Amino acid sequence: MRTSIATxxxxxxxxxxxxxxxxxGFxxxxIFEPDLVASPASPEEIVALAGRLGISLDLYQPFRDAExxxxxxxxxxxxxxxxxFVLMQRLGIETMLVCSNVGTATIDDDAVSADQLRRMGEAAAEHGVRIAFEALAWGRYVDxxxxxxxxxxxxxxEAVGVCxxxxxxxxxxxxxxxxEEIPGGKVFFLQLADAPALSMDVLSWSRHHRLFPGEGAFDLGSFLTHVLRxxxxxxxxxxxxxDVFRQTEVGRTARQARRSLTWLEDLVGSRPLPPVAEPTGFDFVEVRAEDTGEVDVLLGQLGLTFRGRHRSKDARxxxxxxxxxxxxxxxxxDRTPSLAAVGFQVADPAVSAARARALQAPTVYRRTLATEQELPAFRAPDGTEVFLGSGxxxxxxxxxxxxxxxxSGAxxxxxxxxxxxxxxxxxxxxxxLFYSSVLGLRVDVSQEVPSPHGLVRSQVVRSASGACRLALNVAPLVWDASSGFPQHVAFSTDDVAAVARRAVERGLVPLAIPQNYYDDLVARFDLSRAEVREMAELGLLHDRDGAGTFTHFYTATVxxxxxxxxxxxxxxDGYGAPNAGVRLAAQDPDR
Amino acid sequence: MRTSIATxxxxxxxxxxxxxxxxxGFxxxxIFEPDLVASPASPEEIVALAGRLGISLDLYQPFRDAExxxxxxxxxxxxxxxxxFVLMQRLGIETMLVCSNVGTATIDDDAVSADQLRRMGEAAAEHGVRIAFEALAWGRYVDxxxxxxxxxxxxxxEAVGVCxxxxxxxxxxxxxxxxEEIPGGKVFFLQLADAPALSMDVLSWSRHHRLFPGEGAFDLGSFLTHVLRxxxxxxxxxxxxxDVFRQTEVGRTARQARRSLTWLEDLVGSRPLPPVAEPTGFDFVEVRAEDTGEVDVLLGQLGLTFRGRHRSKDARxxxxxxxxxxxxxxxxxDRTPSLAAVGFQVADPAVSAARARALQAPTVYRRTLATEQELPAFRAPDGTEVFLGSGxxxxxxxxxxxxxxxxSGAxxxxxxxxxxxxxxxxxxxxxxLFYSSVLGLRVDVSQEVPSPHGLVRSQVVRSASGACRLALNVAPLVWDASSGFPQHVAFSTDDVAAVARRAVERGLVPLAIPQNYYDDLVARFDLSRAEVREMAELGLLHDRDGAGTFTHFYTATVxxxxxxxxxxxxxxDGYGAPNAGVRLAAQDPDR
Structure with a gap:
């Protein structure tokens, strides 16, 4: 189907x-009227530019308070x-969006509104254009x-339809x-937007928080299916x-928008992509730095074994x-250590890579010698390189x-x-949208975690099996601006105390957890003083949900x-969210 | 009254x-429990520090899901x-906040809740402490x-009261x-917060958007009066x-918080300040720069007359x-031109200055010679210097x-x-809070205006008479970070076309307004092509509200x-908000 985007x-x-x-690729x-009004380009220049760029002008919008x-x-x-209508003729635009009346309506009568729309339609037809009537969610009478x-x-x-x-x-x-009761020929236009599940007045929700399809909580697949029928x-x-897209780089937002429609067309089956395959596990995580020495030391203390240097690259x-x-x-x-790449294990990297390419994920190129595995790789929006492996x-x-x-040893x-x-x-x-559309990861819990410099928003995306879980963290502006917000890899184990004890023996200094935290643990959970004393010695933290327990520790940041x-x-099934505030306070760079 | 603040x-x-x-000055x-839990300082250290600083520990909070x-x-x-309770004894805190149950309540029965609180009260009394029960707005049964x-x-x-x-x-x-039906002795604690008028779920509203008294829309004066009675x-x-206070500089937020209580105590008459006097007009606006030459030229074109150099300062x-x-x-x-100071005319600058000082407004000092007027001055939160004059x-x-x-001439x-x-x-x-508490300006219309780099939030504060109006603008993050967001002075006139014509004759190039804007004006208002043509020649913009009209133009930015x-x-009575988007597009530094 043809694709379009409101300016x-x-x-x-x-x-x-x-x-x-x-x-x-739209x-x-x-054409959103205020964008045209604020533009020094004449309608004729806009038409000429659109012609050269090969895009059509599909809709003039909005016309308010009409009926x-x-x-x-x-x-x-x-x-x-x-x-x-005269302006639309100059622009060569066929359809104008007419919103249901918010400001000036005084007559709550379908016959009156219909009569007025009909007369607008007659005027439109005289100019060779048509009007698409849309019920705003907050229309005074028509909502x-x-x-x-x-x-x-x-x-x-004939010149009056719906949007x-x-x-x-x-x-x-x-x-x-x-x-589905509306004849397709009377649906003059279709506008798509997703949105997060928020409980607020619908006008503010609409004006500030809409999202592209796949980024929010609406079931756009079934919505679009009804429309296509x-x-x-x-x-x-x-x-x-x-509010964010209004201020971020235009090319990036446009590509993101286009990807959302590619995802949606696949979802409803109108233009299928190579199938999505949920990753079955993490293939690797890459730390990059001019000197990764301190990271190597940490990994050794945590019990990872040095498996060797790469044949042709400066990597271990x-x-x-x-x-x-x-x-x-x-x-x-000049780079200090950061997480640069995450590798995922997928059933068929070639198929997953084809899907990523179809979704306009930017390709990452690395030099690969003839004797080496070539893993397809793409750049996630945050800059992380995502590799697809078959192991x-x-x-x-x-x-x-x-x-x-x-x-490795034991x-x-x-x-x-x-x-x-x-x-x-x-x-x-x-x-x-990237992690869900390209890798099929599902949107899971979202938390806000307090830090000494503001709330951290944390959104988990994960595979259904739980084999791959990513927490996407948005740092408070002030922290984000003053120093890089730390990223981390969490290793799993069946005996965290043993891992911690071995690490401490090998010289690891775990992140320092305050005694006040352990006093609180005793108050909250049915733990003995002795149990808690051992936790404190090893820097272990603890959480519970229902029947399950979660025990964990952190290294210092490099x-x-x-x-x-x-x-x-x-x-x-969580991530120790109640402990995240304690961790963030202990990691505070200003501490 | 004593003042306190939650950490x-x-x-x-x-x-x-x-x-x-x-x-x-609190x-x-x-003590907010998560702050203590995340702190490496022991309760005894906290007590000792508070003792040295001369502040008391008034409340331990929150205790959740009790009854x-x-x-x-x-x-x-x-x-x-x-x-x-043991921890409170270590901290020397007498009162614990107990919130109404949100998570675990299953019994909706006052008698059961009362019995459980009574038993908690008995336990508290054994430790020499007491509990203050508070109905959360989103409590499961008690709200x-x-x-x-x-x-x-x-x-x-006796150890059970309300908060x-x-x-x-x-x-x-x-x-x-x-x-007022509650005996004062049973009100164990009072927590004050303001909030903007928002329509959203009360939990999110509470967790993210509370404000200090005087910054929001609640009537805290009458609320506090009831409590004091x-x-x-x-x-x-x-x-x-x-969310903002959580991440901004702690000293600044604390002073802002303390000012809000000073304002509130004055409002309810429990600790009166020197009286507020609404300004009767602008005394002056100061532009500061290493070289203000271009500004001088603009002012001359707009019809202001050069009145002289200052006797002792490098100012005109x-x-x-x-x-x-x-x-x-x-x-x-090295400073490029910016608005550095705003002078207000007030009935008695000494009284207004005493009020400003009582509200902890930071004093601005300028060298003043014996023969010169000494205007009291204070620094507004945004850095603007506010002068108080008697003219x-x-x-x-x-x-x-x-x-x-x-x-001056005519x-x-x-x-x-x-x-x-x-x-x-x-x-x-x-x-x-500063402009309302210090100068008595009232919070007026708030708008969000589109710019090419995001929405600009604009809040007007003004005197009741309209003699002094300030628009406080928050720029989109991206614009704010890339270059200073422009500030401006709007002069009033009874003949804007004459001012514009004279300015153009003197060489002014008004801000360029697109022809599309004028085409839209013709569609929106009953203006003739000839009228609009003259507007376009002079760069005039136009707006209407009810019976009133507003015609205005802008200079370029220096x-x-x-x-x-x-x-x-x-x-x-407005500020031409529908035209602000056109202005911001024309001012776009990337254009």
Missing amino acids: VCLSGTLTDKLHAAAEA DGVE GVTEDEFETVLRRARAK DYRRAWRIVELADH LDSFHILSRGHDPAAI TGYDGPLSLEVFN LWADGPARIVCNEQHAR SGGEATWAPEFEGGRT ALLTGIDHVNLAEPWQCFDEAV GEVFFEVVQRVDGY | VCLSGTLTDKLHAAAEA DGVE GVTEDEFETVLRRARAK DYRRAWRIVELADH LDSFHILSRGHDPAAI TGYDGPLSLEVFN LWADGPARIVCNEQHAR SGGEATWAPEFEGGRT ALLTGIDHVNLAEPWQCFDEAV GEVFFEVVQRVDGY
């Missing part, structure tokens, strides 16, 4: 927006509308698409099934008001069973390229439990990286 | 918070409570302070008048969860009637200090209509400063 979704000037939409745009008014008022409405359609039916004019907007319908909880064959068009592999960390000093001048569990197909190390670590990534605030929603070791018992 | 209001570690509270603090539970559950509650009081009455134990929190009561719209004589304590005065701009090159090395209208008492210029400007100030996002709420000239007709 209000994007930052910059109108011409910036047209360039970005075209470059991201077929057309909706349900007195006859006196309606005269002004018609004058205003005629001026816009339901079913009523908007009744009014359009009554108006009974359907997923936000206005789903935010109100209206059943979209009745969309009408026979609608106009564009799938995005209309997303979002550390492993314990399926827990694998690559320390990479390639192309890392499983303890096996990594590329491990033999690392030579000169030892094989494995105490059982793998990588989860990886915590720092997300710049500009990237958060795009990251959620550069922007630290490590955690966790033991889940009896199906504990 | 959760402030950023940093627990010891940072104690220092900041003491330095800001008498005590509430309305099964007997089995209640055993665990009592065990947990006893551990906290109204009147019910919490009934339960406390039923519990009938009143303005947020939990006012957010639900509960009438605070019934507070009970005979309550404990501290006025602030408990404000706010430009005026037209009561519109006065001081161009100051003193102490301005009125066309008279400025200090104007004779400027020598060697000309007197005045076309009638004064300063409003001043737009840029507010860093960290300062916004504090700025609102450094971070530009000017506007506005003509209000027939009582137009």
Whole structure:
């Protein structure tokens, strides 16, 4: 299907927006009136630019407060509308969005609204254009698409149809099934937006928090299916008001937007992608720095074994069973340690890579020699490189390229439990869409965790099996600006106390946890003083959910990286969120 | 009355918070449990530090999910409570906050809750402490302070009282008048918070958006009056969860918090301040730069007359009637032009200054020679220097200090209509409190205006008469970070077209307004093509509200400063908000 995007979704000037939409692969745009009004480019220049860029101008929007008014008022409405119809002719735009009246309606009568829309339609037809009537979720009288359609039916004019907007319908909880009762030829336009599940007034929700499809909580797959069953064959068009997208780089937002429609078309089966395959485990995590020495020491203390240097690259592999960390000093001048890449094990890397490419994930290129495994790789929105490997569990197909190390001894670590990534605030929603659409990770719990410098927002995305879990963390602005927000890898084990004890014997100084925390543990849980004393000696933290328990400890931070070791018992399914505030206070760089 | 603040209001570690509270002049603090748990300082160290700083530890909080539970559950509650009572003894804290149950309540019965609170009270009394029961706005069964009081009455134990929190009561719209039915001796604690009028779920509203008294929309004066009538004589304590305050500099937030209580005590008459006097007009606005030359040129084009150089300072005065701009090159090395100071005319500067000092507004010192007027001055949270002068209208008492210029000719400007100030996002709420508490300006309309780089939040504060209007603007993060967000002075006139024409003749190039804007004006308003053509030639913009009209134009930006000239007709009371997006697009530094 054709794709389109409203210019209000994007930052910059109108011409910036047209360039970005075209470059991201959209077929057309909706012209948001304030963008045109503020543009120094004439309508003729806009048409010429769109022509050169190969995009169409699909909709002129919005026209407000048109119907349900007195006859006196309606005269002004018609004058205003005629001026816009002339402008639309100059722009070569066929359809104008007419919103249900919010400000000036005084007559709550379908017949009056229908009569006024019919007369607007007659005027539109004189100019060779048409109007698409949309029920705003906060329309004064018309706030339901079913009523908007009744009014359009009554108006009974070929230049009068409806515009359907997923936000206005789903935010109100209206059943979209009745969309199928509208003939496709009367659905003049379709606007798509997702949104997070928020409990707030619908106007603020709409104006500030809309998201691209796949980034929020709406069931857009079933919504779109209802619309397609009408026979609608106009564009799938995005209309997303979002405070973040309004200020971030226009090209990036346009590509993110385009990806959301690719995902949605796959979801409804209208343009299938290579199938999604949930990762079955972490293949490796890579730490990159000019000198990873301190990280190597930490890994040794935690019980990972040095498995060797890479044949052709300046990288070392550390492993314990399926827990694998690559320390990479390639192309890392002046870099302090940070998490640079995460490898996932998938059933068929070639298929997953084809899906990633179809979703416009930017490819990462690394020099690979003929004798080496070539892992497809893509760059996530936060800059993390995502590699796709075909190994499983303890096996990594590329491990033999690392030579000169030892094989592991008795494995105490059982793998990588989860990886915590720092997300710049500009990237958060795009990251959620990336990890869910490319890798099929599911959106799980979201938490806000207090730190000494503000709340940290933490969103987990994970595979259904729990084999791969990522926590996406947005740091408070002040922390984010003053120093990199630390990222970490959490290793899993069946005996966290043993891992901690061995690590301490090898010289590890665990992150210092205050005695006050342990006093509180005694108050909260049925733990003996002796149990808690051992925890305190090893820097262990503890949490419970239902029947399950979670015991874990942290290393100090090196550069922007630290490590955690966790033991889940009896199906504990969280991440120790009640302890995160204690951890963040202990990690406070200003402490 | 004694004042206190919950540590959760402030950023940093627990010891940072104690220092900041003491330095800001609070008498005590509430210890927020997670702050203690995350602190490496032992309870004894905290007590010793508080002793040295001269602040008391007034409350331990919160204790959750205590009552309305099964007997089995209640055993665990009592065990947990006893551990906290021991801790309170170590801390020397007399009162613990017990919140109404959110998570574990299964029994909706006042008698059960009362019995359980009574037993907690007995345990508390054994440790020499007491509990204050508070109805959370989202408590599962107990969500109204009147019910919490009934339960406390039923519990009938000397160690069981209520805690009143303005947020939990006012957010639900509960009438605070019934507070007076509670005996003062049973009000164990009082927590104060303001909040903006938001329509969202009360939990998110409470956790993220609370404000200090005077910064929001709650009527805290009448709330506190009801509480004081009970005979309550404990501290006025602030408990404000706010995403911004959690991450901004702790000392600054503490001073802001303390100011809010000073304002509130004045409001209810318990500790009166020198009276507030609304300013009667702008005395002057000062532009500071190493070289203000370009600004001088603009002012001359707009019709202001050079009135002379200051006797002893490197400053020049430009005026037209009561519109006065001081161009100051003193102490301005490397500075590009910015708005540095705003002078207000007040009935008695000494009284207003005494009020400002009592509200802890930081004093600004400037060298003043014996023969010169000494204007009291204070620094607003955004850094703007606020001067208090005694002149009125066309008279400025200090104007004779400027020598060697000309007197004005025929005045076309009638004064300063409003001043737009840029507010860093960290300062916004504090700025609102500053301008309202110190100068008595009232909170007026709030708008969100689109710019090519995101939404600009604009809050007007003004005198009742309209003689002084300030628009406080928070720029989108991206714009704010990349270059200073421009500030401006709007001059008023009764003939904006004449001012514009004269300015253009003198060489002014008005801010370029797109032709598309004028086409839209024709569609929106009943204006002739000829009228609009003249507007376009002069760069005039136009708006209407009810009967009134507003016509205005902008200069280009020099450094971070530009000017506007506005003509209000027939009582137009806004600021041309519908045109602000066009202006911001035209000012886009990336354009």
